[in-house]
Amino acid sequence: MISLTEQWKKHQPSVQIEGDNIVITIGRDIEHPMQEVHLIETVDLLSYTKAWLLRVKTFEFKAEDEPKITFPIDDLKSGTYKVQSRCNLHGTWDDDFVI
Ligand SMILES: [Fe+2]
Numbered sequence: 597m598i599s600l601t602e603q604w605k606k607h608q609p610s611v612q613i614e615g616d617n618i619v620i621t622i623g624r625d626i627e628h629p630m631q632e633v634h635l636i637e638t639v640d641l642l643s644y645t646k647a648w649l650l651r652v653k654t655f656e657f658k659a660e661d662e663p664k665i666t667f668p669i670d671d672l673k674s675g676t677y678k679v680q681s682r683c684n685l686h687g688t689w690d691d692d693f694v695i
Contacts, residue, residue, distance in 0.1 A: 602626070603686060604689075605623065605624050605626045606623050606628050606629075607686055608622075608623070608624050608691060609622055609679045609680075609689065609690065609691045610622075610623070610624050611679060611691065613669060616668055617668055617669060618665075618668075618671075618695070619665070619666050620641075622664070622681045622689075623663060627663060628663045628681075628683065630657065630659055630660065630663055631659055634684065634685050635657060635659050635663075635683070635684055636663045636682065636683055636684075637656070637683070638654055638655065638656050638657065638681075639654070639655045639657070639665060639681045640653070640654050640655075640682075641653040641654075641678075641679055642678040643673075644675065644676040644678065649678060674695055676692060676693075677692065677695070679693065
């Protein structure tokens with residue numbers, strides 16, 4: 597049986613600012629598997645507004661993809677964002693970040 601800590605390490609999104617880009621990786625310390633039977637299906641990027649969370653971008657993945665996204669930081673306004681990754685077996689995992 598896999599511990600919750602190991603599940604967290606495998607599913608929790610990690611957001612890094614690298615130069616002019618935002619890099620989102622799924623998994624901390626342990627990269628999430630990307631196989632037909634077990635993969636990250638989508639990553640949603642949501643923006644906090646005064647009243648709700650507004651979906652900004654959705655990234656879709658196939659089994660052969662790396663569980664990683666890189667996009668220009670200029671695509672986003674400064675503010676607070678939530679990134680949600682969805683595993684086909686283990687549900688939704690999220691984290692917040694500020695730029
Ligand atoms: Fe998973």
